[in-house]
Amino acid sequence: MPSSSSPSRRRYAIVGTGHRAGMFVGGLLDAHADDGEIVAWVEPNPVRAAVHEARVAAKVGGTRPVYHPDDLEKAIDEQRVDRVVVTSVDSTHADMVSRALRAGVDVVVEKPIAATADEAREIALAVRETGRDLTMTFNYRYSPRNSALREVIASGEIGRVLSVHFDWALDTVHGADYFRRWHRQKVNNGGLLVHKSSHHFDLVNWWIDAVPQRVFASGGRRFYGDDGAHAQGYEPTEGERALNEQGVDPWFLDIEKDPYLLELYGPEAQAVDGYVRNRSVFDAGITTEDTLGLVVEYAGGAVLTYSLTAYAPWEGYRVVVNGSRGQAVLEVVERGSVEFGDGRAILDPSFTEAFAQDEVRPQGERLVVQKHWERAEVRPIHNVGTGGHGGGDALLLSDVFRGRDEPDPLGRAARLVDGLRASGVGYAGNRSLETGDPVRLVDLGLGIDLG
Numbered sequence: 252m253p254s255s256s257s258p259s260r261r262r263y264a265i266v267g268t269g270h271r272a273g274m275f276v277g278g279l280l281d282a283h284a285d286d287g288e289i290v291a292w293v294e295p296n297p298v299r300a301a302v303h304e305a306r307v308a309a310k311v312g313g314t315r316p317v318y319h320p321d322d323l324e325k326a327i328d329e330q331r332v333d334r335v336v337v338t339s340v341d342s343t344h345a346d347m348v349s350r351a352l353r354a355g356v357d358v359v360v361e362k363p364i365a366a367t368a369d370e371a372r373e374i375a376l377a378v379r380e381t382g383r384d385l386t387m388t389f390n391y392r393y394s395p396r397n398s399a400l401r402e403v404i405a406s407g408e409i410g411r412v413l414s415v416h417f418d419w420a421l422d423t424v425h426g427a428d429y430f431r432r433w434h435r436q437k438v439n440n441g442g443l444l445v446h447k448s449s450h451h452f453d454l455v456n457w458w459i460d461a462v463p464q465r466v467f468a469s470g471g472r473r474f475y476g477d478d479g480a481h482a483q484g485y486e487p488t489e490g491e492r493a494l495n496e497q498g499v500d501p502w503f504l505d506i507e508k509d510p511y512l513l514e515l516y517g518p519e520a521q522a523v524d525g526y527v528r529n530r531s532v533f534d535a536g537i538t539t540e541d542t543l544g545l546v547v548e549y550a551g552g553a554v555l556t557y558s559l560t561a562y563a564p565w566e567g568y569r570v571v572v573n574g575s576r577g578q579a580v581l582e583v584v585e586r587g588s589v590e591f592g593d594g595r596a597i598l599d600p601s602f603t604e605a606f607a608q609d610e611v612r613p614q615g616e617r618l619v620v621q622k623h624w625e626r627a628e629v630r631p632i633h634n635v636g637t638g639g640h641g642g643g644d645a646l647l648l649s650d651v652f653r654g655r656d657e658p659d660p661l662g663r664a665a666r667l668v669d670g671l672r673a674s675g676v677g678y679a680g681n682r683s684l685e686t687g688d689p690v691r692l693v694d695l696g697l698g699i700d701l702g
Contacts, residue, residue, distance in 0.1 A: 263288065263335070273511075289315055341363055344364065359388060391454055421562070423502075430532040479541075543558065
């Protein structure tokens with residue numbers, strides 16, 4: 252392993268040490284140990300920081316100090332940091348990213364770029380003023396299935412893209428999880444139109460290589476909360492009744508059954524800041540929407556119709572791309588059903604062994620291309636990987652930590668403008684939800700030419 256003084260081995264500070272930080276920590280400990288090392292944690296809760304620190308210490312030894320976010324600049328200076336990775340709550344991104352850039356280091360920021368348009372504008376201004384590098388982490392671009400669709404569209408075989416229809420289903424485990432934790436309050440993340448859907452909008456922008464211009468949105472919180480559809484005269488299903496007879500609430504996330512979550516969010520961590528990771532999804536006061544639909548108009552004439560459901564019985568997505576010469580359809584089932592037959596409550600969504608394989612809707616993916624006047628063809632999806640986001644996480648981390656010697660023909664590495672365009676669709680959608688009118692991205696004043 253190269254020494255820490257090697258110019259090719261960067262010194263990293265991790266800002267925010269919740270669950271999401273684990274992907275970056277793992278990357279720097281394993282596949283990218285030669286590319287960088289973690290030298291500092293920036294986190295207000297020392298209990299959570301200690302969980303990641305123990306993992307690093309067990310692997311490489313030594314100790315890394317924990318700094319409060321107020322002392323970000325001090326951490327950068329004292330630990331001679333080269334690059335900061337920001338995985339903190341979305342509403343803190345503008346402050347953390349802008350300060351790090353102005354302290355003279357490059358930044359890797361987990362999507363979304365920021366929770367609001369005003370906060371995104373602050374980051375864009377800091378990038379322009381400092382000239383430092385900002386890397387966005389849109390890992391879904393790197394998933395082989397999504398790359399395969401990009402290749403089909405870029406080849407021109409379905410012609411010029413005229414319309415896209417995109418349905419995304421989050422199930423009663425993953426979707427519900429956004430309503431148990433800090434994401435339940437829209438002020439923290441801009442709602443699912445920004446926090447989750449920026450993934451999806453970035454995919455469409457990238458797939459069709461076009462710039463979003465105008466957005467109309469509709470939707471709201473329809474299912475979760477104390478006044479949602481589930482609470483209004485709801486009759487439990489047979490499966491729910493059976494589980495409740497065993498004393499198990501099928502909507503409850505039991506973090507005591509997950510050692511990692513228990514370390515990060517258990518009683519010891521709660522005692523520091525009062526954050527409860529597993530609140531009821533049917534509490535009063537939840538402000539994040541769970542049912543969303545958008546129409547997005549693009550420069551060049553393409554139109555996107557998009558829907559997001561956060562309480563589906565299965566998880567996955569279907570995208571239909573209509574071109575002047577034909578159509579491409581990508582169907583992905585990430586989880587065919589959610590079943591609990593062993594009398595236990597819900598585990599963390601990443602623990603897929605808790606879920607049954609559905610025979611009618613089996614886990615898998617299929618890309619179908621059909622040109623006008625021809626039969627449909629199933630296209631192979633090559634280099635299918637394992638791990639998060641359909642194998643995309645590992646490929647993303649390679650670009651983030653190691654970079655490329657040669658250009659990527661798919662253009663998967665995301666720039667500042669990509670983050671602004673993707674989140675900008677969400678910001679415009681939120682404004683449309685508030686006003687009932689279509690909203691142009693140019694009117695958001697993001698401080699950069701979106702064209």
